[in-house]
Amino acid sequence: xxxxxxxxxxxxxxxxxxxxxxxxxxxxxxxxxxxxxxxxxxxxxxxxxxxxxxxxxxxxxxxxxxxxxxxxxxxxxxxxxxxxxxxxxxxxxxxxxxxxxxxxxxxxxxxxxxxxxxxxxxxxxxxxxxxxxxxxxxxxxxxxxxxxxxxxxxxxxxxxxxxxxxxxxxxxxxxxxxxxxxxxxxxxxxxxxxxxxxxxxxxxxxxxxxxxxxxxxxxxxxxxxxxxxxx
Amino acid sequence: xxxxxxxxxxxxxxxxxxxxxxxxxxxxxxxxxxxxxxxxxxxxxxxxxxxxxxxxxxxxxxxxxxxxxxxxxxxxxxxxxxxxxxxxxxxxxxxxxxxxxxxxxxxxxxxxxxxxxxxxxxxxxxxxxxxxxxxxxxxxxxxxxxxxxxxxxxxxxxxxxxxxxxxxxxxxxxxxxxxxxxxxxxxxxxxxxxxxxxxxxxxxxxxxxxxxxxxx
Numbered sequence: 001x002x003x004x005x006x007x008x009x010x011x012x013x014x015x016x017x018x019x020x021x022x023x024x025x026x027x028x029x030x031x032x033x034x035x036x037x038x039x040x041x042x043x044x045x046x047x048x049x050x051x052x053x054x055x056x057x058x059x060x061x062x063x064x065x066x067x068x069x070x071x072x073x074x075x076x077x078x079x080x081x082x083x084x085x086x087x088x089x090x091x092x093x094x095x096x097x098x099x100x101x102x103x104x105x106x107x108x109x110x111x112x113x114x115x116x117x118x119x120x121x122x123x124x125x126x127x128x129x130x131x132x133x134x135x136x137x138x139x140x141x142x143x144x145x146x147x148x149x150x151x152x153x154x155x156x157x158x159x160x161x162x163x164x165x166x167x168x169x170x171x172x173x174x175x176x177x178x179x180x181x182x183x184x185x186x187x188x189x190x191x192x193x194x195x196x197x198x199x200x201x202x203x204x205x206x207x208x209x210x211x212x213x214x215x216x217x218x219x220x221x222x223x224x225x226x227x228x229x230x231x
Numbered sequence: 232x233x234x235x236x237x238x239x240x241x242x243x244x245x246x247x248x249x250x251x252x253x254x255x256x257x258x259x260x261x262x263x264x265x266x267x268x269x270x271x272x273x274x275x276x277x278x279x280x281x282x283x284x285x286x287x288x289x290x291x292x293x294x295x296x297x298x299x300x301x302x303x304x305x306x307x308x309x310x311x312x313x314x315x316x317x318x319x320x321x322x323x324x325x326x327x328x329x330x331x332x333x334x335x336x337x338x339x340x341x342x343x344x345x346x347x348x349x350x351x352x353x354x355x356x357x358x359x360x361x362x363x364x365x366x367x368x369x370x371x372x373x374x375x376x377x378x379x380x381x382x383x384x385x386x387x388x389x390x391x392x393x394x395x396x397x398x399x400x401x402x403x404x405x406x407x408x409x410x411x412x413x414x415x416x417x418x419x420x421x422x423x424x425x426x427x428x429x430x431x432x433x434x435x436x437x438x439x440x441x442x443x444x445x446x447x
Contacts, residue, residue, distance in 0.1 A: 129319040136280055137332040138309035138383060141301070147331070151322060 048119025074172030122155025239288030318376030370401030
């Protein structure tokens with residue numbers, strides 16, 4: 001018990017003192033996760049909106065595929081992307097392996113289905129009368145889509161926040177594609193795994209505290225925007 | 232004459248919900264459309280509002296045959312507005328709700344302000360211009376929805392049971408508003424209702440739908 005309390009106390013001091021190594025790890029985590037969330041949102045939101053808004057043959061199959069991809073394990077994505085960017089892979093000459101770019105690629109693949117499916121859910125929940133109202137007021141197809149999108153805005157923001165929450169806490173992709181290189185690709189989760197292996201808990205617990213704090217903040221935001229969808 | 236309908240049918244699956252051999256609607260009049268639930272009133276309103284396409288038949292609008300393609304229907308929708316039985320307002324202010332149709336029509340900002348002010352005044356809702364629209368009561372929502380429709384200066388206003396979901400006080404106010412806009416702006420109004428008393432107090436003409444057919 002003493003060991004646990006000592007680790008917690010030391011970790012707390014580390015957080016308060018803003019240890020440079022810890023700050024760097026947090027910065028790398030936030031940078032990579034934010035970048036992948038932005039890219040996944042730029043792709044996932046339009047995909048989700050199109051699937052939910054339009055009628056086309058095979059719509060159900062597309063939704064089923066996207067839902068299936070939600071369960072994709074991070075190690076599978078890690079392996080898949082590794083196959084492409086390793087020296088012998090198709091994109092090998094681009095020298096992406098063990099870089100933040102590689103992590104961003106993997107994480108984007110991980111959360112793209114999350115953004116898309118949550119966007120589909122957000123648009124599907126919107127009352128059909130909004131579409132009818134926009135149309136009867138003279139809106140064309142594009143203007144109607146914008147009006148519906150606007151009504152679903154909180155649900156879509158919630159989708160993006162949920163995706164960020166998933167990606168900030170993932171470890172498999174960061175480890176396999178980033179390589180956990182100190183100062184470059186070491187994220188909060190990979191650093192925690194490493195510190196645990198080394199038997200040094202202080203930094204791991206400190207990062208755990210920050211990650212929990214971030215997760216709490218993300219969840220607060222998520223519930224705030226989810227709540228706004230039911231105004 | 233604003234509408235001339237001939238041999239119009241609307242079929243869902245195997246069920247014929249509308250079968251109207253002929254219907255003429257004169258410009259500037261108020262029409263009441265009576266009928267039981269499921270008689271086809273809302274479907275007819277949606278067709279007249281160019282939101283739904285009939286299965287068969289022709290519609291002449293201002294003596295021009297309506298082509299049922301999206302590119303042809305879109306300009307027509309700018310002149311015919313439907314106000315739902317339970318209208319939905321966009322989750323923004325009342326002002327911005329009224330601004331929606333005006334922005335689509337590319338009305339300049341100064342002119343928009345004037346139109347919105349005038350439309351809200353007409354329905355007695357000017358004091359709620361800055362209010363969040365989704366927080367209004369049923370009666371206020373109905374009146375703002377009418378104002379939103381009026382703002383875009385339609386030729387035809389199609390109201391689906393405009394007073395069915397509001398209290399007695401708002402019912403009287405809405406009837407008065409509809410009469411006033413018909414008299415002032417010469418807007419053709421067609422409203423559906425179950426209330427025969429309302430028909431006699433508001434409508435110039437009555438249409439009765441029974442099982443999708445007009446009973447004269």
